[in-house]
Amino acid sequence: MTDVLWLMMMRGMMMNLENQSHSSFEPPVVLSIAGSDSGGGAGIQADLKTWEALQVFGTTALTCVTAQHPEGVEAIMPLEPETVRQQIAAVCDHFPVRTAKTGMLYSADIIRVVAAEDVHEGIPVLVVDPVMVAASGARLLKADAIEAIKHDLLPQARVVTPNLHEAEILCGHSISSLDELRAAAREIGDQFDVACVVKGGHLDGEEVVDVLYDEGEEHVFATPRIRTAQTHGAGCTFSAALTAYLAQKLLMHDAVKAAKHFVHQSLQHTLRVGRHQPLNFSWNCGAAGTQ
Secondary structure, three states, X not given: OOHHHHHHHHHHHHHHHHHOOOOOOOOOEEEEEEEEEOOOOOHHHHHHHHHHHOOOEEEEEEEEEEEEEOOEEEEEEEOOHHHXXXXXXXXXXXXXXXXXXXXXXXXXXXXXXXXXXXXXHOOOEEEEOOOOEOOOOOEOEOOOHHHHHHHHHHXXXXXXXXXXXXXXXXXXXXXXXHHHHHHHHHHHHHHHOOEEEEEOOOOOOOEEEEEEEEOOEEEEEEEEOOOOOOOOOHHHHHHHHHHHHHHOOOOHHXXXXXXXXXXXXXXXXXXXXXXXXXXXXXXXXXXXXXX
């Protein structure tokens, strides 16, 4: 699909959504199983803001409460695994969840409960964002939880979206070039029988290159690098947008491309809030600020 045709398709989809009346429009339901970011830029807050902008109905199952801001994480309080399970069950019992995504899961016990409940509820599509380390360097996943992600969660996922450092952990070796990034996407995809999007924002270069490996095919997506002071929440926003587009029945390739475009524009139109510059999740809304 050419860029022109793809843009026409996306504009047509947005126009169709805008033209539907409130009484006839039933948005797809999506679920975030993730931690709370008190600073509002990542975690379930980023997920819900992204989903509001993309016109899907967001629900949540909270895993952890954090005290954080764009410059660091000051405290983490995980919820009891049974409480996480009950949240997922409550949502799935009352809403037709079409797509779910995981974010910060923190512990092996929470991961195992999430994996078991995903199977029990029969959630059609699972997006795994393997949140391990915050942009500030704070560790967001216990060491023993990595194996639980590999053995319990990834085999159930439709797609996993690691950044470069998370891909290194999943692969067990360093990644320092685009060729190694491409090899890592294939390695993770084949090992866990899952579509894999490795995000290359931590590689040097004038472009940010992400690689999708899905069902034996590779797709490379590149956008100009935006020089911005903060990218806090960009990974959560990408996986949330991907979740929304998959819920809207886009094919994987088109959903990844659309999600990357959403993040790029959110970074292009960052806001000024105090001394921070968070992503502008509402860049595609007419009333959104673009300063």
